[in-house]
Amino acid sequence: MSSAVSSATTRAMDTTFTVIRTTVFYLSLAVWTVFWAILMILFIYPFRFKLRHQIFVKTWSMAAIHLCRLICGIRWQVEGRENIPDTPCVIISNHQSTWETFFLQTLVTPQIQVVKQELLKIPFFGWALKQTRPIAINRKDARQALQQVRDQGKAALERGIWVLIFPEGTRTPPGEPGKFSRGGASLAKAADVDIIPIAHNAGAFWPNDSWLKRPGTIKVEIGPVIRTATLSSVQANDATRQWITDTLHEMHCGHSTDKVY
Secondary structure, three states: OHHHHHHHHHHHHHHHHHHHHHHHHHHHHHHHHHHHHHHHHHHOOOOOHHHHHHHHHHHHHHHHHHHHHHHHOEEEEEEOHHHOOOOOOEEEEOOOOOHHHHHHHHOOOOEEEEEEHHHHHOOOHHHHHHOOOOEEEOOOOHHHHHHHHHHHHHHHHHOOOEEEEOOOOOOOOOOOOOOOOOHHHHHHHHHOOOEEEEEEOHHHOOOOOOOOOOOEEEEEEEOOOEOOOOOOHHHHHHHHHHHHHHHHHHHOOOOOOOOEO
């Protein structure tokens, strides 16, 4: 009986500490976001567009993931950095949480990503995000959204800007990725560029169905370049999804000597 009571007490204390850590993190992130967003709104205009992502978005994102690491104990381990080419291309990643939307902004610059229009209406954050010219789509109009991704993404790639896409469209639980939109693969074909696939298990520690953050190490794997020249958009999309699916299956038993942050 005493053992059961002790175990229940330990779980209760762990939950309490998790609530406290998560609350402190969100408060810290809110203060940082408002402060940095105001600076962006006030001082972003003199900077050339290609510098806006590096100076403002990447800096904000780095601070966010390090706050999460210091306060909530969520670390990360990255494999495959050597697969990132020198030439900008389309980055396609599975989507499990908010964490990867922060982290992937720190990998390459300059970069834009596909976001839902509603994000631009969020006070401070959305107003500042708008100045970085993301591809803001209306998810209710799939046909228009697909064309928008292709047109605006192609223009960005031609200017030497990376494009990040989450083809699932919404966050999914850890496990196999959900249905993949062909927007990313179609864009790669239209712009005559390749695809970099990325798989991660961020949802195991930053779950979509709970506001609490669990300490642990997120695994991020950057895959080899998927050459699109000899593939159709359907084939390129299938190859990307297959690599991400296989990697997620293998991720739990993988080992790496890469640095853990």
